[in-house]
Amino acid sequence: MNRYDYIVIGAGLAGGVIARKLAEEKDKKILIVERRKHIAGNIYDYVDQHGVKIQKYGPHVFHTNNDEVYKFISQYCTPVNYRTKCEAIIDNIATPSPFNFKTIDQFYSKEEAEELKKRLSSYYINRHSVTVVEMLKSNDKKIRGFANFLFEKDYKPYTAKQWNLNPSQIDPSVLKRVPIILSYEDKYFNDKYEFMPDNGFLSLYENMIDHYNINIKLETDALEYITFNDDKKEILYDGIVSNIIYTGAIDELCRYRYGVLPYRSLYFDFQSIQTKSFQNAAIVYPQIEDYTRITEYTKMPFQDCNEWTCVAYEYPVKYDKHAKIGFEPYYPVLTEKSQNIYRKYKKYIEQYINLTLCGRLAEFRYYNMDQVIIRALEIYHDMEDKNGSII
Numbered sequence: 001m002n003r004y005d006y007i008v009i010g011a012g013l014a015g016g017v018i019a020r021k022l023a024e025e026k027d028k029k030i031l032i033v034e035r036r037k038h039i040a041g042n043i044y045d046y047v048d049q050h051g052v053k054i055q056k057y058g059p060h061v062f063h064t065n066n067d068e069v070y071k072f073i074s075q076y077c078t079p080v081n082y083r084t085k086c087e088a089i090i091d092n093i094a095t096p097s098p099f100n101f102k103t104i105d106q107f108y109s110k111e112e113a114e115e116l117k118k119r120l121s122s123y124y125i126n127r128h129s130v131t132v133v134e135m136l137k138s139n140d141k142k143i144r145g146f147a148n149f150l151f152e153k154d155y156k157p158y159t160a161k162q163w164n165l166n167p168s169q170i171d172p173s174v175l176k177r178v179p180i181i182l183s184y185e186d187k188y189f190n191d192k193y194e195f196m197p198d199n200g201f202l203s204l205y206e207n208m209i210d211h212y213n214i215n216i217k218l219e220t221d222a223l224e225y226i227t228f229n230d231d232k233k234e235i236l237y238d239g240i241v242s243n244i245i246y247t248g249a250i251d252e253l254c255r256y257r258y259g260v261l262p263y264r265s266l267y268f269d270f271q272s273i274q275t276k277s278f279q280n281a282a283i284v285y286p287q288i289e290d291y292t293r294i295t296e297y298t299k300m301p302f303q304d305c306n307e308w309t310c311v312a313y314e315y316p317v318k319y320d321k322h323a324k325i326g327f328e329p330y331y332p333v334l335t336e337k338s339q340n341i342y343r344k345y346k347k348y349i350e351q352y353i354n355l356t357l358c359g360r361l362a363e364f365r366y367y368n369m370d371q372v373i374i375r376a377l378e379i380y381h382d383m384e385d386k387n388g389s390i391i
């Protein structure tokens with residue numbers, strides 16, 4: 001007999017949300033098992049030797065249009081309004097990212113800029129923004145010209161770096177979806193809520209799992225304890241049939257029986273620098289260098305750290321679970337082939353009714369934090385039977 005009602009595998013956002021709901025609303029005893037030395041998954045942050053709060057797995061800002069998510073997360077932190085500011089470098093000139101009317105002013109003569117802005121406003125009437133792909137298909141030659149300029153100077157080199165593609169092979173349809181803003185507005189996100197948790201993401205997570213029904217076990221690879229009973233279609237944890245919520249990688253769980261799911265990984269080169277400010281914006285996207293962006297953590301949000309700052313150069317790298325660099329799966333490579341493989345895994349796992357999948361790795365999807373919370377809440381509600389109880 002298991003002393004826990006549920007084993008949650010992975011102490012990331014997905015696992016934490018479901019664990020809290022089950023513990024608090026259904027009085028279930030939960031064990032969260034985490035492979036890493038720390039909780040919070042990819043939203044983990046820590047303070048470096050100069051007092052700078054750093055997000056180990058890349059810059060995170062909470063943004064959402066969803067009131068329920070905002071209300072849920074506000075129970076575990078005080079949201080501090082924050083507005084992400086980004087810049088992109090084109091031909092040594094720093095311009096807002098997403099591109100906006102200022103970009104046009106910077107790269108066109110005064111008259112040409114006025115004409116182009118007018119054309120864009122009347123072509124995309126009452127629109128807040130437009131994608132570069134839409135602009136590339138425009139009937140207006142000048143709009144297409146602007147789109148081509150951005151495509152060649154920014155979208156194409158960025159996409160080549162991010163996905164390791166030869167720039168000449170890049171089809172506009174795979175371009176990152178950062179739109180062009182049809183005004184001077186310089187917000188990176190356009191959501192109803194955009195904020196940072198007052199004490200950071202680790203503190204938010206600690207508060208979320210701080211419940212007498214939740215226990216946590218770190219530095220434990222759950223796969224060493226999981227076995228499949230293929231005859232009875234049951235999953236066992238440490239030899240006992242248990243209700244399992246799994247938020248790790250689905251291919252790994254199934255011992256790669258249908259092959260490896262492809263990911264892009266990242267390498268962060270963190271550098272402490274003795275200066276008050278290293279760059280104008282929190283995040284800067286360069287044009288030609290191998291890294292895709294530089295994040296300055298003392299601007300995420302503002303931190304006054306005695307003349308010290310910390311920047312992270314972010315390099316997309318090949319994913320290899322066994323490599324020294326690139327061993328973390330970050331971005332799923334979504335192709336028809338990889339989706340087919342994923343569907344096979346999903347079908348296989350669906351036979352095992354005591355196992356529930358949730359989160360970016362288990363579902364082989366890119367989720368923002370709000371999306372992963374929505375997903376975890378949906379899964380939690382699906383677990384309820386008609387009487388509102390959970391097995």
Ligand SMILES: Cc1cc2nc3c(=O)[nH]c(=O)nc-3n(C[C@H](O)[C@H](O)[C@H](O)COP(=O)(O)OP(=O)(O)OC[C@H]3O[C@@H](n4cnc5c(N)ncnc54)[C@H](O)[C@@H]3O)c2cc1C
Nearest residue numbers: 010012013014035041042058060061222248359360368369
């Ligand atoms: C570079 C980057 C920047 C991002 N920025 C933003 C942003 O600004 N805003 C935003 O909303 N979202 C952002 N995101 C997305 C955000 O990181 C995810 O939505 C969120 O972290 C997903 O949570 P999760 O629980 O699904 O996964 P994870 O956080 O990865 O948690 C899964 C956990 O499971 C553990 N695990 C896996 N297998 C096992 C096992 N066998 N045994 C034990 N433990 C295991 C892992 O160690 C991990 O801790 C960003 C993502 C990236 C990559």
